[in-house]
Each structure stands twice: as C-alpha cells, then as structure tokens.
Amino acid sequence: MTWIQDYQPAGGLWVSALLAALPIIVLLVALGVVKLSAHLSAALALVTALGVALLLYRMPVGLALDSAVMGVVFGVWSVAWIAFHAVYFHNVTVTTGRFDSIKRVLAGFSEDRRLQALLIAFSFGALLEGVAGGGSPIAITAAMMAALGFPPVKAVVLALLANTAPVAFGGLGNPLIVLGRLTGPIMHLKPEDATAAFSSMVGRQVPFLAVIIPAFLIVVLAGWKKMLEVWPAVVTAGLAFAFMQFAASNYISASLVDVLAALAAMAALYVLTRFWQPKTVWRFEGEEPVKTSASLGAAKAERGALYAWTPYVILILAIFLSRIGTIFAHLPVWLDLTKLLHKADWVFAWPGLHNHVIQHAPITPKDTPYAATFTVDFLFSPGTVALIAAVIAGFAMGARPKQLVRTYRATLHQMRWALATIFMILAIAFVMNYSGATQTLGLALATTGVLFPIFSAYIGWLGVFLTGSDASTNSLFGPMQVISAQQLHLNPVLAGATNTSGGVMGKMISPQNLSIGATAIGQSGKEGSLLRQTFLWSLALTAVVGVISLLQATVLGFMIP
Numbered sequence: 377m378t379w380i381q382d383y384q385p386a387g388g389l390w391v392s393a394l395l396a397a398l399p400i401i402v403l404l405v406a407l408g409v410v411k412l413s414a415h416l417s418a419a420l421a422l423v424t425a426l427g428v429a430l431l432l433y434r435m436p437v438g439l440a441l442d443s444a445v446m447g448v449v450f451g452v453w454s455v456a457w458i459a460f461h462a463v464y465f466h467n468v469t470v471t472t473g474r475f476d477s478i479k480r481v482l483a484g485f486s487e488d489r490r491l492q493a494l495l496i497a498f499s500f501g502a503l504l505e506g507v508a509g510g511g512s513p514i515a516i517t518a519a520m521m522a523a524l525g526f527p528p529v530k531a532v533v534l535a536l537l538a539n540t541a542p543v544a545f546g547g548l549g550n551p552l553i554v555l556g557r558l559t560g561p562i563m564h565l566k567p568e569d570a571t572a573a574f575s576s577m578v579g580r581q582v583p584f585l586a587v588i589i590p591a592f593l594i595v596v597l598a599g600w601k602k603m604l605e606v607w608p609a610v611v612t613a614g615l616a617f618a619f620m621q622f623a624a625s626n627y628i629s630a631s632l633v634d635v636l637a638a639l640a641a642m643a644a645l646y647v648l649t650r651f652w653q654p655k656t657v658w659r660f661e662g663e664e665p666v667k668t669s670a671s672l673g674a675a676k677a678e679r680g681a682l683y684a685w686t687p688y689v690i691l692i693l694a695i696f697l698s699r700i701g702t703i704f705a706h707l708p709v710w711l712d713l714t715k716l717l718h719k720a721d722w723v724f725a726w727p728g729l730h731n732h733v734i735q736h737a738p739i740t741p742k743d744t745p746y747a748a749t750f751t752v753d754f755l756f757s758p759g760t761v762a763l764i765a766a767v768i769a770g771f772a773m774g775a776r777p778k779q780l781v782r783t784y785r786a787t788l789h790q791m792r793w794a795l796a797t798i799f800m801i802l803a804i805a806f807v808m809n810y811s812g813a814t815q816t817l818g819l820a821l822a823t824t825g826v827l828f829p830i831f832s833a834y835i836g837w838l839g840v841f842l843t844g845s846d847a848s849t850n851s852l853f854g855p856m857q858v859i860s861a862q863q864l865h866l867n868p869v870l871a872g873a874t875n876t877s878g879g880v881m882g883k884m885i886s887p888q889n890l891s892i893g894a895t896a897i898g899q900s901g902k903e904g905s906l907l908r909q910t911f912l913w914s915l916a917l918t919a920v921v922g923v924i925s926l927l928q929a930t931v932l933g934f935m936i937p
Contacts, residue, residue: 502538
C-alpha cells in the first residue's frame with residue numbers, strides 16, 4: 377500500500393501551514409504559557425501531531441504509527457545514545473573525584489574576576505558542552521563561579537551568555553549528527569556526508585560570534601572600560617576558540633569541535649598569563665583590588681593540571697582514533713580504524729513505512745517514494761566512543777567496576793525525563809515529516825523569498841527556546857529548513873546550518889536552561905530575572921546570525937562548502 381502526501385489539505389497553503397504547525401504551537405503553549413514539564417509538553421504535542429496527521433492529512437493509521445515508532449527508535453540511537461554517554465563520561469569524572477581537581481586548577485588560575493569568567497564560563501563551559509551538552513555547562517560553571525564569590529544571579533547570566541559559543545556542535549557533535557541523518561536523504565546524501573557538510577558550514581558561521589562573545593561577556597560582567605583593561609585575554613581567548621572551531625569543523629570531525637576549541641582557548645589563556653597580567657585585579661564592589669605579579673595566573677594554573685585533565689585526554693584520543701579515516705585520506709587498511717568500525721554498521725529499511733509514502737511536486741520533481749531507512753553505527757557512534765572512553769578513564773582514575781555500574785544507573789535516573797522528552801520530540805518530527813506537515817510549513821516559509829535566511833535563524837532560535845536543545849531543534853525544524861531552501865533554490869546546507877547556528881542563541885532564554893541555572897545556585901524562582909537579563913541579547917545575537925546567513929546566501933556564496 378502506498379499513500380500520496382497532500383501539501384494543502386485545508387485548501388490553501390497558509391491555512392494548511394497554520395494547522396500543520398499545531399504540534400509546535402501546542403509545545404510552545406504547554407512549555408511557555410501553561411508551564412508544564414518538557415516531557416508532558418512533548419507528549420501533548422505528539423498526540424497533536426498524530427491527530428493532525430490522521431484528521432487533516434488523512435494519513436493511514438498504520439503509516440502514522442509506524443512513523444512515530446521509527447522516530448522514537450531514531451531518538452534512542454541517534455540522539456539519546458550519544459547524549460546519555462556524554463553525560464555519563466562527565467559523571468564518571470565527578471564520581472572518581474577527578475572533577476574536584478579540575479575545579480581547583482580553574483579556581484587557582486587568577487584572582488581577577490574577569491579572567492576567571494573567561495576561563496570558567498567561556499572556555500571550560502565550552503569543554504563541558506562539547507563533552508556532555510544539555511544544561512550541564514550552565515549548571516556546573518554557574519555553581520563554580522558562585523562558589524568562588526561571584527554574585528549568584530550574575531554567575532548564571534554569564535554562564536548562559538558564554539554557552540552560546542559552543543552549542544551548535546553540542547555534546548560530541550550530536551546536533552549536527554542528528555541534522556545530517558534526518559536531512560541527508562532529502563538532499564540525496566549519505567548521513568555522514570550531510571553531517572560533514574553541515575559541520576563545515578556551521579564552522580563558517582559561529583566562529584564570527586565566538587570572536588566577540590568573550591568581549592561581550594566581560595562587558596556584561598564589568599563594563600566596557602574594564603573589558604578594555606583585559607583586551608589581550610579577551611582577544612586571545614576569542615581568536616583561539618574561533619580558529620580551532622573553524623579548523624576542527626572543516627577538517628577534523630564535528631564530534632571534536634567544541635572539545636578542541638575549548639582546550640585551545642584554555643591553553644592560549646594559560647600561555648598568555650605567563651607573560652601578561654592586568655595591572656590591577658578586578659573584583660566586585662566592596663572587594664579591594666590588589667597588584668598582581670606577572671606569573672600569578674600561570675603558576676597557580678600549572679599545579680596539578682596534567683593530573684586533572686587526564687580523562688579528557690583519553691576522550692579526545694578515543695574520538696580521534698575512531699575518526700582517523702575521515703581526518704587522513706588513503707590510510708593503510710590496518711591503520712584505518714574508522715573503516716573497521718563502520719564494518720559493524722547495520723542498515724535496514726523500516727518495515728511498513730519505507731517507500732510507502734509518495735512525495736510529489738513541488739517537493740520533488742516527480743512522484744518519488746519517501747525512503748525510511750535506519751542506520752545503527754554501533755561501534756562508530758560518538759555515544760559508543762564516549763562509553764568506552766568513560767570506562768577507560770574510570771579505571772585510569774581508580775574506579776572499580778561496581779562504581780562505574782552505579783554511576784551508569786545514577787545517570788539513567790538523572791536523565792530519565794530528558795530521555796523521554798527526546799524520544800517524543802523525535803516522534804513528532806517523524807510524524808510531521810511523513811504526513812507532509814513539515815513540507816507544508818517549508819512551502820509556506822519559502823514565500824518569504826530573499827529574507828528566508830533571516831527567518832531561518834529565528835526558526836532555529838524558536839526551536840531551542842522551546843526544547844532547550846539544538847539537537848531537538850534540528851529534529852523538529854531541520855527537514856523543514858532544507859525543504860524551504862530547495863523550493864527557493866538556495867543551498868540547503870546553508871539553511872540547515874543556519875537553523876543550528878540561530879538555535880544557539882535561544883539556549884540562553886529557554887525555560888529548561890533558565891531553570892537549570894537557577895537551581896544550580898539555589899535560586900529557584902529567579903528564572904524571570906534571568907530571562908529579563910538575557911532576552912534582548914538573545915534576539916540581537918540571532919539577528920547577527922541571520923545577517924551572516926543572508927550575506928552568505930547572496931554576496932558571500934564562496935563561503936558555502
């Protein structure tokens with residue numbers, strides 16, 4: 377049995393688009409107005425998506441349910457498997473006590489609050505984002521800064537603002553891996569090739585923001601004049617991060633971008649402080665500034681650094697070896713671990729859904745079966761690599777097998793509702809894709825014409841505001857963005873990348889992350905205050921992303937890979 381999609385089931389494009397958007401509207405209202413939990417909001421939106429598919433689009437019940445189940449399974453493997461083991465890796469460092477060593481190294485770096493913010497909120501927060509993703513960078517860096525004497529609310533604001541630099545690549549590149557797997561078939565690309573293309577494109581957008589985020593951070597913390605006093609550190613951190621972000625995203629692997637960029641920024645700050653220190657230590661009002669010695673920051677940061685960072689060295693090495701075939705071409709077979717890992721891949725067509733849905737013009741030039749294939753890259757997945765690295769690092773840090781098992785169980789309990797939300801968000805995405813709702817929205821957005829790149833950034837921003845996750849946003853809106861771009865004869869890779877880059881700016885105002893930050897400093901109920909301090913910055917930075925995308929779509933086309 378086959379079923380042909382209808383892109384205007386209500387008789388007109390915009391009326392159909394409004395009805396197609398009902399699952400998204402329900403998610404928005406449930407999260408932002410009714411203030412239900414993320415998993416309950418996602419459940420209501422999933423029920424709505426199925427209702428729209430069955431009642432408006434007249435999708436057969438079997439196909440609708442098959443698409444929802446495939447979305448859940450996709451969420452288990454392609455999103456949750458990676459996100460869960462990234463968090464597990466971090467929890468292993470906490471359980472073994474190694475994370476305490478890292479905190480001592482960071483706290484001893486400098487007495488200047490501005491340099492502490494650059495190191496902890498910007499650089500170390502990016503490392504945590506690259507490893508664990510989710511809300512962990514905000515919670516951990518905000519709590520660390522509050523413990524060091526930062527005003528609690530200010531600590532969370534800094535953590536939220538700094539988190540904009542690395543979010544596009546998330547935990548081990550997960551947002552772009554998800555985007556590549558969902559949109560690769562639409563663009564007739566292999567998932568890994570689509571992921572690499574999106575990684576390169578995002579790596580030609582967000583580094584421009586990474587250069588200015590450190591300065592932006594210090595201005596919010598201490599004001600413009602105090603930022604100028606530490607401009608060497610601001611420039612050093614921003615350029616080191618941006619350069620490595622570009623290089624890793626274009627020439628290494630999406631999974632390593634944030635980790636390498638964060639370490640580059642931290643190393644650059646360390647080297648700088650061996651030769652330079654601000655003339656006076658800046659503290660908060662009521663704290664008396666004191667003169668610094670030229671070697672203060674470097675001497676303190678040097679103690680115990682190698683011991684503290686051992687787990688992250690293991691993780692980087694594990695990811696590097698697993699991606700070695702994509703980094704170096706023409707390796708001997710016995711050295712190409714990437715190719716060996718891919719031999720365990722399992723590719724299969726989803727029964728009852730594969731090629732049973734027919735797409736047609738204007739989405740495709742002619743009637744075309746909509747594939748529903750699924751790849752389980754068990755050994756190559758960043759989630760598997762993170763799990764292996766966590767076990768190796770755990771044993772290296774003196775953990776016993778029982779301790780690692782207990783930490784695994786604790787991580788499952790910690791993430792149970794987040795995982796449930798992921799599964800339902802992906803189910804919504806698949807139901808909307810296979811019912812034709814995503815295509816309807818894409819066709820409607822295509823009517824925005826030349827301004828679509830700016831709209832594209834704000835769509836991503838809205839998605840992260842709703843879900844708190846760039847990966848989830850790429851699941852919800854990535855296919856729609858790609859289809860819209862194809863209708864406008866724009867590069868679909870640019871559209872998908874802009875969805876990711878624009879989404880970054882919604883992270884600082886998403887209800888989930890505001891709640892995480894407020895809880896981390898024991899200030900539950902302060903979410904409104906945090907929102908007021910970050911909302912306008914979020915809108916402004918999204919506009920910057922939109923302008924960058926518009927320029928790349930028009931006069932800077934050479935920047936598109």
